[in-house]
Amino acid sequence: MRQATHQIFIATHGKGFYEFTREVEAWVDAQHVQTGLLTVFCQHTSASLVIQENADPDVVADLADFMTRLVPEDTGLYRHTAEGPDDMTSHIRSALTQTQLSIPIHQGRLALGTWQGVYLFEHRERPHRRTIVLHLLAD
Amino acid sequence: MRQATHQIFIATHGKGFYEFTREVEAWVDAQHVQTGLLTVFCQHTSASLVIQENADPDVVADLADFMTRLVPEDTGLYRHTAEGPDDMTSHIRSALTQTQLSIPIHQGRLALGTWQGVYLFEHRERPHRRTIVLHLLAD
Amino acid sequence: MRQATHQIFIATHGKGFYEFTREVEAWVDAQHVQTGLLTVFCQHTSASLVIQENADPDVVADLADFMTRLVPEDTGLYRHTAEGPDDMTSHIRSALTQTQLSIPIHQGRLALGTWQGVYLFEHRERPHRRTIVLHLLAD
Numbered sequence: 001m002r003q004a005t006h007q008i009f010i011a012t013h014g015k016g017f018y019e020f021t022r023e024v025e026a027w028v029d030a031q032h033v034q035t036g037l038l039t040v041f042c043q044h045t046s047a048s049l050v051i052q053e054n055a056d057p058d059v060v061a062d063l064a065d066f067m068t069r070l071v072p073e074d075t076g077l078y079r080h081t082a083e084g085p086d087d088m089t090s091h092i093r094s095a096l097t098q099t100q101l102s103i104p105i106h107q108g109r110l111a112l113g114t115w116q117g118v119y120l121f122e123h124r125e126r127p128h129r130r131t132i133v134l135h136l137l138a139d
Numbered sequence: 140m141r142q143a144t145h146q147i148f149i150a151t152h153g154k155g156f157y158e159f160t161r162e163v164e165a166w167v168d169a170q171h172v173q174t175g176l177l178t179v180f181c182q183h184t185s186a187s188l189v190i191q192e193n194a195d196p197d198v199v200a201d202l203a204d205f206m207t208r209l210v211p212e213d214t215g216l217y218r219h220t221a222e223g224p225d226d227m228t229s230h231i232r233s234a235l236t237q238t239q240l241s242i243p244i245h246q247g248r249l250a251l252g253t254w255q256g257v258y259l260f261e262h263r264e265r266p267h268r269r270t271i272v273l274h275l276l277a278d
Numbered sequence: 279m280r281q282a283t284h285q286i287f288i289a290t291h292g293k294g295f296y297e298f299t300r301e302v303e304a305w306v307d308a309q310h311v312q313t314g315l316l317t318v319f320c321q322h323t324s325a326s327l328v329i330q331e332n333a334d335p336d337v338v339a340d341l342a343d344f345m346t347r348l349v350p351e352d353t354g355l356y357r358h359t360a361e362g363p364d365d366m367t368s369h370i371r372s373a374l375t376q377t378q379l380s381i382p383i384h385q386g387r388l389a390l391g392t393w394q395g396v397y398l399f400e401h402r403e404r405p406h407r408r409t410i411v412l413h414l415l416a417d
Contacts, residue, residue: 001140001279003313003417005384035142037178037274039315039380043391045331051238052230053184058218059230065217066210066231071344079336091330091337092344099329099394100380102178102239104274106144111272113182116238133389135315135382137276137415139142140279174281176317176413190377191369192323197357198369205349205370241317241378243413245283250411252321255377276415278281 004031006134012047012122015086017060020132021117027134028110036105036138040118043131046090047122048097054117064121067093090123097121105138143170145273151186151261154225156199159271160256166273167249175244175277179257182270185229186261187236193256203260206232229262236260244277282309284412290325290400293364295338298410299395305412306388314383314416318396321409324368325400326375332395342399345371368401375399383416 008023028038042049053059071092075081078088101118104111112118120130147162167177181188192198210231214220217227240257243250251257259269286301306316320327331337349370353359356366379396382389390396398408 001142003279003315003415005313005382005389007384035144035274037142037276039382041380041382041389043389043394045329045337045391045394050234051184052234056219056221059184059227062217062219062227063231063234070209070348077343078340080334080340082334088337088340092341095328095330095341096235096374098237098376102180102241102380104144104178104180104272106146106272106274111144111180111182111274113184113270116182116184131391133382133384135313135384135389137142137315140281174283174413176281176415189373190323191373195358195360198323198366201356201358201366202370202373204355209348235374237376241319241380243283243317243319243411245285245411245413250283250319250321250413252323252409255321255323276281 002138004136008132010120010130013127014125015122016064017119017121019117019119033105033138034108039102039135041100041133045094046124047130048094049101050097050119050121051116053115055115086125093123141277143275147271149259149269152266153264154261155203156258156260158256158258163257172244172277173247178241178274180239180272184233185263186269187233188240189236189258189260190255192254194254225264232262280416282414286410288398288408291405292403293400294342296398297395302396311383311416312386317380317413319378319411323372324402325408326372327379328375328397328399329394331393333393364403371401
């Protein structure tokens with residue numbers, strides 16, 4: 001058994017979902033693993049991780065709209081407003097989704113379901129460079 | 140140290156919580172682990188995972204009701220409606236709970252608290268066969 | 279490769295966020311790990327885990343307020359009321375945040391982002407002693 005770590009950088013340009021399943025799979029494939037565990041970790045508190053359906057792009061658009069309604073961008077509701085109207089809402093939306101995901105590697109491939117994709121959920125309007133840390137436990 | 144993987148299949152018959160703590164514990168017990176880490180992964184985006192109190196069944200009933208109020212089944216709110224009124228709400232309810240859980244094995248047993256149970260949270264009304272992938276890291 | 283487990287106990291005195299990043303880092307540092315994976319597991323269903331910004335304390339105060347609005351403490355909404363008006367809301371707030379977090383150890387340190395802190399999110403008003411189980415996979 002062995003471990004490996006890696007970093008993926010994602011350039012975001014506004015709120016929404018950025019799929020990076022292929023980047024993750026490409027790195028895992030290059031490690032030639034039969035059985036293992038991949039951990040995906042987001043080093044930010046105003047962007048987060050979600051596994052969602054990647055067949056119909058309307059799914060993540062609807063999910064983004066839901067989060068906009070659920071966590072209103074109304075600065076009257078928050079103390080933490082110095083970084084802009086979309087900062088505190090970003091922290092809340094991150095807390096309601098994931099900072100980390102672990103995915104088994106089973107029979108030589110990442111055990112994602114047929115329509116599961118791995119997404120960065122960007123909560124800030126301005127462009128950001130997001131860092132995702134990958135950790136692999138492998139046979 | 141070693142790894143093992145396994146699959147659990149859960150037949151669901153409508154929305155709600157399906158506890159499968161015993162199935163998980165039975166498999167882990169059969170591996171005779173003193174120290175380890177168990178990862179439970181749900182291969183779906185319209186069903187999810189939750190660790191909740193399993194002493195009083197009213198807890199998961201109230202949690203299901205809360206999620207019904209929070210994520211209204213009103214197709215006027217969503218673009219993704221072709222798969223029925225309970226499909227987009229399923230994706231949102233999944234995103235707000237968990238696709239994956241990792242539980243330490245400490246002193247020979249799964250480190251769940253006294254009243255913690257592991258549940259599949261089914262969000263679709265029609266019967267489904269759900270696949271849960273288990274990954275075990277063991278001494 | 280090797281494993282280690284540990285427990286951290288947190289005495290809470292009312293609802294809110296209790297940061298324990300330093301306790302986690304101190305234990306990990308004492309293990310002298312270059313590459314690894316740390317799993318933090320909360321053995322409760324009325325307290326949970328969140329990674330959030332620890333630069334401005336207003337962030338977790340605003341997050342606590344949001345959760346108070348989102349999950350109203352109105353016993354008319356719930357069946358499970360025997361343990362007090364803040365018990366069922368605690369279960370719901372736990373389900374919407376995390377029971378478990380896994381954090382890679384990369385280049386000799388826990389791969390938290392610059393402003394990421396690890397918090398226990400206590401949902402009960404009365405004092406509690408909370409148990410957090412740590413599991414470490416290390417080189």
